[in-house]
Amino acid sequence: MDQSKKKKNLEQLSPEAIYVTQHCGTEPPFSGKYNSFYEDGLYLCAVCDHLLFDSKDKFDSGSGWPSFFDEAVELEKISDSSHGMQRIELRCPVCHAHLGHVFTDGPKPTGLRYCINSLSLKFQTR
Numbered sequence: 001m002d003q004s005k006k007k008k009n010l011e012q013l014s015p016e017a018i019y020v021t022q023h024c025g026t027e028p029p030f031s032g033k034y035n036s037f038y039e040d041g042l043y044l045c046a047v048c049d050h051l052l053f054d055s056k057d058k059f060d061s062g063s064g065w066p067s068f069f070d071e072a073v074e075l076e077k078i079s080d081s082s083h084g085m086q087r088i089e090l091r092c093p094v095c096h097a098h099l100g101h102v103f104t105d106g107p108k109p110t111g112l113r114y115c116i117n118s119l120s121l122k123f124q125t126r
């Protein structure tokens, strides 16, 4: 995306959201505003407003972070071996903001668990 637009959008984010989306940070579990949030709508990238997840794919994983069993669009996936773990990092396909990680212990039908920071998301009603 346009770098000046991205810079402008970043200026609207909280320091915590900058830390998570730009420096691969993680919000404390059960702290995020979308952890126990189940309204019908769409989840957009907090930085660039690109569609990422649909509320119909959200479920309560008990992990303390918003969890989805599918993505609404093809997300960017990066192999991450930090913190002594082999994980798949998820990023926004447009602005490359860090979103969270995807694990293979999710529910049917996908068996996937997209573990996402609330600070990386922006909810929008349909």
Ligand SMILES: [Zn+2]
Binding pocket: 045, 046, 047, 048, 049, 050, 092, 093, 094, 095, 096, 097
């Ligand atoms: Zn984005």
